[in-house]
Amino acid sequence: MILRKCSGCGAQLQDTDPDKMGFIPNLTLESKYCKRCFRLMHYNELPKVVAKSEDYERVIDDVIKRNGLIVFIVDIFQFKSTFNKQMIDKIRNKDVILVANKYDTFPHSVNISNIVNWLSKECEKIFFRVLAIHIVSSKKGHYIKELTNTIDMARRGRDVYFVGCANVGKSSLVNSLIKNNTSKKDDVISTSVIPGTTLNEIRIPFFEDNKALIDTPGLINTSDVLEALLPISYKKIMPDNEMKPKTFQITDGNTLSFAGLAFLSFKCDDRLSVTMYTSNNLYIHRCKTERLDDLINTQLGKLLNPPTIDEASNIEYKDINIKLDGKDKKDIWFSGFGFVEIIGKCDIDIKVIKNTEVYVTNAIIGSSKEASR
Ligand SMILES: Nc1nc2c(ncn2[C@@H]2O[C@H](COP(=O)(O)OP(=O)(O)OP(=O)(O)O)[C@@H](O)[C@H]2O)c(=O)[nH]1
Numbered sequence: 001m002i003l004r005k006c007s008g009c010g011a012q013l014q015d016t017d018p019d020k021m022g023f024i025p026n027l028t029l030e031s032k033y034c035k036r037c038f039r040l041m042h043y044n045e046l047p048k049v050v051a052k053s054e055d056y057e058r059v060i061d062d063v064i065k066r067n068g069l070i071v072f073i074v075d076i077f078q079f080k081s082t083f084n085k086q087m088i089d090k091i092r093n094k095d096v097i098l099v100a101n102k103y104d105t106f107p108h109s110v111n112i113s114n115i116v117n118w119l120s121k122e123c124e125k126i127f128f129r130v131l132a133i134h135i136v137s138s139k140k141g142h143y144i145k146e147l148t149n150t151i152d153m154a155r156r157g158r159d160v161y162f163v164g165c166a167n168v169g170k171s172s173l174v175n176s177l178i179k180n181n182t183s184k185k186d187d188v189i190s191t192s193v194i195p196g197t198t199l200n201e202i203r204i205p206f207f208e209d210n211k212a213l214i215d216t217p218g219l220i221n222t223s224d225v226l227e228a229l230l231p232i233s234y235k236k237i238m239p240d241n242e243m244k245p246k247t248f249q250i251t252d253g254n255t256l257s258f259a260g261l262a263f264l265s266f267k268c269d270d271r272l273s274v275t276m277y278t279s280n281n282l283y284i285h286r287c288k289t290e291r292l293d294d295l296i297n298t299q300l301g302k303l304l305n306p307p308t309i310d311e312a313s314n315i316e317y318k319d320i321n322i323k324l325d326g327k328d329k330k331d332i333w334f335s336g337f338g339f340v341e342i343i344g345k346c347d348i349d350i351k352v353i354k355n356t357e358v359y360v361t362n363a364i365i366g367s368s369k370e371a372s373r
């Protein structure tokens with residue numbers, strides 16, 4: 001029996017069961033990728049077999065027993081839902097570099113040091129001590145060199161483990177580090193929009209002392225709007241280039257919606273400035289609150305898409321209320337599809353797809369519009 005792991009997803013290669021992970025029709029000593037990863041890489045076919053919570057738990061529990069440097073990756077666009085407390089508690093006592101990935105999705109005018117300060121305050125709030133904070137784009141290669149230098153300094157003869165929630169870009173980051181530091185031009189590890197693409201630990205010898213970059217399966221976030229939708233909608237929701245924020249002057253009785261994912265109905269005495277940060281592919285709608293029920297009844301799955309008509313039939317919403325005192329600029333984050341920056345005192349009734357976590361923070365973008373790249 002040949003014991004080999006797929007270089008794309010880490011699953012044990014096997015040629016007996018096409019429905020199980022790691023399947024390849026003819027397993028030989030030269031086999032590198034399972035059929036799933038081969039089809040993903042060459043035909044962009046989305047994976048049907050995905051990692052489960054047990055895969056993440058098994059690997060992370062093993063990783064924390066080892067003496068490695070941890071690179072903890074969050075998605076800057078989904079900071080609040082991917083800065084996961086459960087995971088942080090596991091890695092608290094390790095040497096950790098915090099990496100906020102997908103910087104290319106943020107407006108280019110945002111000052112990078114303001115974001116680093118904001119991230120460092122979020123770490124302080126929960127007493128999470130990290131060696132360094134980096135902001136990168138794995139996709140565009142932004143600031144990968146700076147991260148490589150920090151890893152080199154902090155590693156001290158150890159392996160480097162890449163951990164984080166599913167879909168934050170762990171595998172993309174490992175690919176980017178390899179491409180930036182070797183002659184390789186193509187991705188080594190499989191990546192996709194489907195949470196749970198990496199199935200097992202993947203060890204890639206990388207350093208001169210034969211130590212490795214080690215990719216791991218992500219923690220699947222069940223409080224994410226993606227859980228309520230089908231892959232057809234993922235690409236509309238996940239920004240793939242620089243977000244173009246949309247600012248509205250809002251008065252009492254106005255509603256703003258992120259397609260059919262969330263509806264924010266404002267009550268306020270004075271005019272508010274509201275800026276929506278989300279994928280450019282997501283339709284933003286403004287209407288009078290009194291028209292909202294009618295709009296949802298007639299347009300959900302049509303103008304208000306995602307959800308698609310098929311998805312809409314299974315979707316449930318929840319209602320929440322948020323009051324802002326208007327003293328500071330605030331962000332309201334929606335796990336999966338972005339955030340809204342609000343300046344002004346208001347009371348907001350929010351109708352949002354049930355799986356979505358909603359968080360309020362001080363504004364991440366801050367007041368500076370100074371260009372930094
Ligand atoms: N815009 C943008 N997209 C990115 C970036 N990095 C990763 N992505 C995309 O995010 C999605 C998830 O990337 P992966 O690298 O598969 O994420 P992962 O953390 O390894 O996910 P799992 O293996 O499921 O845990 C893919 O569609 C990537 O193309 C980035 O820097 N910018």
Ligand SMILES: [Mg+2]
Nearest residue numbers: 170171197198
């Ligand atoms: Mg992965």
